[in-house]
Amino acid sequence: MPDRRPRGYQPGWQPRPATEQLLAEVEMILGRYAAQLPLTMRQIWYATVADGALAKQERTYRRLADMLGMARRAGRISWLAIRDDADPATEPRTFDGPAGFRRAVTDAARAYRLDRQAGQEARLEVWCEPTGLAPQLAAVTDPWGVPVYAGGALTSLSGRRAAARRAATGGHGAVCVMVVGDWDPGRQHLFTALAEDVKAFAELDAPDVRVEFERLAVTEAQIAELRLPPAPLRAGATPTQVEAIPPDALAGLVREAITRRRDDEVLAAVLAREEAERGMLLEQLRRMPAGA
Known part of the structure; x- marks a missing residue:
């Protein structure tokens, strides 16, 4: 049977009234979380469920995914507004x-x-279970230079060893790994085993570095405070997915966790040196002959 x-x-897509609604x-929702x-x-999907627009059922997720696919194909929704999980190219x-090379260097x-x-005092990392959330979290952590690791950092053996080896660099007395996951x-027990x-x-x-782990999200307290819905029912225990946290609330959790662990004066000194050295490099490039 052909795939239609x-x-x-x-x-030319013309959605039905229910789809238009x-x-x-x-x-x-995209306007609400534009930042x-x-x-x-x-x-x-979780936002539509919270707003009462869709029931919390897996079939409504599939309906939403199909609708958004058509809306993007039709130009109704920006391709840049939705993050697709994909293998990096x-x-x-x-x-x-x-x-062109000179422009790239500049x-x-x-x-x-x-x-x-x-x-x-401590080097910070964010580990994110859903790969699709990594760019969103990186936009929050970037001003502090805090990296975000996704997917394999949580599950692979090499990812865990790499985390230990990163702890030995940078001259920090401690490393704090903040985990964002379901x-x-x-x-x-898997979180405990990971740590x-x-x-x-x-x-x-x-050996001279203290390694700490903190579950940043999701926690039982957040489930109660934010009234997070569980994922659609399935066999066994029902998880609460991190994507159930409103995007602005998740960004706030990450931002607060970083700022309470940073020395603002130390960061300000680094930023001042960074700006001065950036200006020096640009001036050197400006003085370089065009044919050099």
Whole structure:
């Protein structure tokens, strides 16, 4: 039987009234969380459930995903507003000639930055279970130079060892790993096992560094305070997904966790040096002959 699903752009799409109403709800949600875009499909779904526009059922998630697919194909929803989980692409870096290379070097100088965690007592990391949330969280953590690791950092053996080896760099006395992931009553032991495994590697790779783990989200307290709905029913314990937290609330949790662990004066000194060195590099490039 042929696959009759749409292909390519669909400029002539004419949604039914019920779909048009759901589309208006989604547009309102995207406007509400404009500062956190792009959102994942699951975040949008939880927002529609919280607003009462959809029932909390897996079939409504599939309906929403199909509708958003058509809305993007039709140009009703921006492609940049929704984050798709996808494997990262690796493409070769090329230039259109010496002038293009010079522009790239200048752009790199404009983006020059130091390690903004330098001099702080503890190095911070955010580990994010849903890969699709990583860019959203990175936009929050970027001003402090806090990296976000997703997917394999939580599950792979090499990711855990790499975390221990990172602890040995930078001259920090401690490393704090803040984990953002689902709350699953039946799998809480996995968080403990993750922390124990990284700490065991660090005993040899970074023996002088204290390694700490904190569950930043989701917690039982957040479930109660934010009235987070569980995921659609399935066999066994029912998890609460991190994407059920409103995007602005999640950003606030991450921001607060970082700021209470930072020395503002130390950071200000790093930023001042960064700005001065960036200016020096740009001035050197400006004075360089065009043919050099």
